[in-house]
Amino acid sequence: MSNFKLASFVVVVLKVESILDKENFTLEDLLDEDEVIQECKAQNSRLIDFLKEKSQVEKLLRYIVEEPSEDADKRHVFKFPFIACELFTCEVDILLRTLVEDEELMDTLFSFVKPDRPHSTLLAGYFSKVVICLMMRKAGQFFIYMQGHLEIIHQLVDLIGITSIMEIIIRLIGADENLHHNYEETIQWLEDIEVLEMIVDKFSSSDSFEVHTNATEILCSIIRCAPPVLAAKICSPSYVRRLFQHAMEDSRPKSVLFHVLSFCVCLLDPKRLVLSSYQAFRSQLNHGSFITPSDDAVVGLLERLGDLLILLDVSSLDSALPTTYGKLQPPLGKHRLKIVEFISVLLTIGSEAVEKELIQQGAIKLVVNLFFEYPFNNFLHHHVENIIGSCLESKTTLLLEHILQECDIVRKILAAEKNPLLSTDSTKATVSAEERSPPRIGSIGHITRIANKLTQLGDSNITIQTHLQENSDWVDWLNNVLLKRNATENVLQWSCGRPTTLQDHVRDSDDDDFRDKDFDVAALASSLSQAFRLDIYANDDIEEVCIMLYNSVLFLSTLFCVFTFWQATGICDTFGLMWICL
Known part of the structure; x- marks a missing residue:
């Protein structure tokens, strides 16, 4: 250790020791010193002997769970609660043991979630860190206390709109990889209480967007990481029907439908959310494959498909939204976009019953029409491109013929290419701005990829090949437009210092x-x-x-x-x- 670092260390120790040497020092004197955290981590015996006293632990807890008075100075508002939280999360065993083994102290800690108390997000963060630390380090005693105070579960769910409280619930029900692996037997009792019902009912009892968002995050975490019994319970048809019942109520805000569909997307394709969740990826490696929905659950999802398609029909809506390129009448909206994504994911599970239901109710034809009605919504184009790709690659000729014949995708592509400018027809969903030249539609890139996929699959699929060759306009457009466009847009052939091909051998x-x-x-x-x-x-x-x-x-x-x-x-x-x- 250098002389400078050694001197700094000595100064730090002397500051804390000088306080401990005083005859009538207080906890606040210690909390006012930033170095107290480092000294606690260094297992300063005099400091820890003072902090482990019940009276001092209670004072630390009150800084975490009680709002300071209006006339309190900044130290009591910000610094002391932060230092108190850090002292608990230093993971000093004797300090945590003093807390978890004393029921009165635990009552003080969980007094934060009582309904008659204020719940600031700042203190909620500190409260969450302490509770999670107890779950990780003192799990057995912690869960024994929780089993004797089931009302705390209800109080936590009532505060689900606070993200820090949501994180506690996720770990409490085992939807966390670390707790799930180590304490699976300890949390079996949670499967017997109605915690899942309480979470699902939040979609009906609350209008808060934050509540719906966090409830969905918990349900998706259950699918990805929770014990199989709990995950299978949330994937059952009764839960799916219950969620859709809340989502389709006329009195409920659109955020309920959006988040219920987000849960359904995660249910059908859990890997979709793994890309942004390293924890979920680790859980998949440790605990095997994800829980997949049963056939009955998929049938439950299809029961409300007709109601969802009614929401996709924008022809009867009269709202309008001005944009830089024109006017949307009406705007598509993120809940309709989520419906399209839901249909896209439904097609990926390869269920023949799902494919027949989507064809029968005209879902695929409807979303293909939306693709051309909203030429500047690239999120929509992405999902519809996936839908078209799933239809073209389907093993059943029923879906392939539907996209080629009834949806007439080739004719729609040629029509868009023939007139690539935004429509000025006032009856269309997207109308060009007045007194301005109509801009070029923004879906040409996705159209090009769809056309290339048609061409590629046509080489190996006789049905696609026959359909394309019978269309003389397609053959002419392919030779005169598409092939030249592909050559122009092939970045691997650009002579601007880029590699001519990705297959080039690596040169020394x-x-x-x-x-x-x-x-x-x-x-x-x-x-x-x-x-x-x-x-x-x-x-x-x-x-x-x-x-x-x-x-x-x-x-x-x-x-x-x-x-x-x-x-x-x-x-x-x-x-x-x-x-x-x-």
Whole structure:
């Protein structure tokens, strides 16, 4: 340890020790010193002997669970609650044991969730950290206390709109990878109480968007990480029907429908949320595959499909939203977008019953029409492209013929390509702004990918091939437009320093010949030096310009070497484009 660090450490120790040496020091004197946290972690015996006393633990808890008075100074409002929370989460065993083994102290801790108390988000965060620390370090005694105070479960669920409280519930019901693996037997009793019913009923009893969001997060966490019995319970048809019953009530806000559909998407495809959840990914590795919905649960999802499709029909709506390119009448809205995503995920499970139901109720045809009615909604285009792809790749000819014949996807593509400008027809869902030239529609990129997929699958599927060849307009557009567009937009063939093909063998950097590249640093320096011969700069500026020129060439040389290495090793094309733009 260096002399400076050693001196700093001694000063820190002396500050805390000087307080402990006083005859009538208080807890507040210690909390006012930032170094008390470090000393607690360092197992300062005098400090811990003072903090472990019941009276001091109670004072620490009150800073965490009780709102300060209006005339309190900033230390009591911000600093002391923070330091008190950190002292508990230092994981000093004797301090946690004093808390968890004393029922009065535990009552003081959980007094925060009583309905007659204020619940600020600041203190909720501190309260959450302490409770989770007890669950992790003193799980057995903690859950024994919880089993004797079941009213706390109800109080926590009532505060589900606070994200910190939501995190407690997730860990309490075992929807956390760490607790699930280590304390599965301890939390079996939660399966016998109606905690899931209480969470689901929040969609009916509350209008708060935060409550709906956090309730959905808990349900999705149950699917991904909770014990199988609990997860299977939430995947049952009765729960699915109960959720849709709340979502489809006319009196409920649209956020209920949005979040119920988010849960259904997670139920059908849990991996969709794993990409943003490392914890869920670890849970999948440790506990096997995700819980998948039963056939009865899927049937329960399809029971309200007709009601969802009614919401997708925008023809009878009269609301309007002005935009920079025109007017949406009506705007699609995120709840309709979520319905389209739900249909997209339904198709991915490969159920023949689902495919027949979607065809019979006209769901696929409806969402394909929305694709062309809202040409600037790229989120919608993404989901519909997936739907079309699922239909084209389906193993059943029923779905394939439906997308080609009844949905007439080829004709719609050709019509959009023939007139790629936004419509000025006032009866359309998206209308171009008046007194302005109609812009080009924003779905051409997705249309191109769909057309390429049709062409690709047509090489191996006789049904698609026959349908395309019978359409002379398609053949003409394919040869004169699509193939040329693909050649133009093929970034692998751009002669701007990018790799000509991703299949190129990786060359050793020592073998690279920099002179055959588009970027020639020597030529660049030569071009810049022409400025001097052309007398662009005055004599007084020569020295400054020389320095600038030297720094520029040095920077460009380094930049070029880095980019050439990326090119040779086949690293992502996006980096190449970024550097070119720079």
